Amino acid sequence: MSCRSLPARLRAGTGLAIALVVVACSPADPAPTSASPAAVPAAADAATVAANPVTEAAPPTQADAHDGTPDDWRAQVWPTDRDAILAEPTFDLALDDHDPVLADARQVLALAGSGRPLGTITGAWQVRSLQFDGRGGAYAYPWFDATIARQGGVLTFAKTSGSQRRQGRLLPIDRSTLAFLGSQSVNDEPSPGYSRQWPSPPAARVEGDSVGRLVRTGESELLMVLDVDGPRFELYQLRR
Template sequence: MTGRAHAIFTAITAALLVSSCAYTTGVTGTEAGADPNQDLPTFWRSIATLDDRSRISTWRRAFREGVADAAASGHANEVAAAGVLLQPDGGLADPRPPAGYYRCRFIKLGSQGSVPLSYVAYPWFRCQIEDQGDTLRFTKLTGSQRPLGTFYPENRLRMIFLGVLVLGDESRAHVYGRDASRDMAGTLERIGDARWRIVLPYPRFESLVDVIELVPEA
């Protein structure tokens, strides 16, 4: 190999290594340079995109706007019947759920304008939470749209969710941070003795806020 050819090969190899190390394996891959030994309640900030940090910071505003839009569009009774599930300030202390299988349901509140529906409640589905030490892994196991990601410590009232949306018959999830249209970000709160919710503010499509209710399987 000539000196010039060797130099080109070295440059290409280095570029490939940088690209492959940009994210570790996994849905919420850690950006290169992130320090896993830093303060845990702030660790998620080193992983989240700037856009998702902004979305998470506005979760309460998105929640209130979604509830108000749904109620104004003729769904006040459904919102009221949901009780604490759709009350923005209904979170309780100690948000970390135990590992195991859960019954979950998806509720979309408010309309971004492209879709006229302001309240949509989907049937119950099955999901799973796996204990990974300081973090938890969340997976929606059934359906054509399946959130998959990680819960990170934040404070005594909530954890942070960062993940991606898996579609259709896809068997491999996108890496978080690679495709903004698939990235998901929000908060996890406990709202009862054995009841939790994930709040996803300003999702990419359709609604103003999405709420996922979680209750352990019997």
């Protein structure tokens, strides 16, 4: 019998049954999957960036580490040198007020109390010495080579050219000042280093010991105040 000859009510019921069978046999919807980044439309990316702008700034220059317990340096120096490291030089009254060396020394010492953060000081420098002998003499020397480096976690200074040399360690006093503990030598003679730090230190400081402090006096200038004994002292101007 064809469907055409069936009564209308029967034909309707048959159609409903067929529809139910088709629905029951259809495959289930696939589970949702996460869209890969490549599948995200470009327009959506642009909208996201506009709503959440990202600013990429260059990382700040890492300054040399100068922090530390302020009293650490005191334990590493001869007691007689502790005051000399922090002492302020005085000028001999016999000095000529018009002496250009005296004028330069006064200028840089006035800048030494600015308390500028030291920042990054490692690298190559030029160094100039201003010497005051405490007997009315003031002497300026040309610029020579120097370097500040980090060795074994400790900052070191070395004047590497000229006949008069200095080298030693730089230890933190505070964020703007380093103590210098070193020694003097001539030409290419080996530097013995600060005697208190020798493997077998002597009973007291030796003649070649040299101490002082280092501060920043300008964007590309440092100053070392060395071996202060009243009007007898030496200044190292550093520039780069």
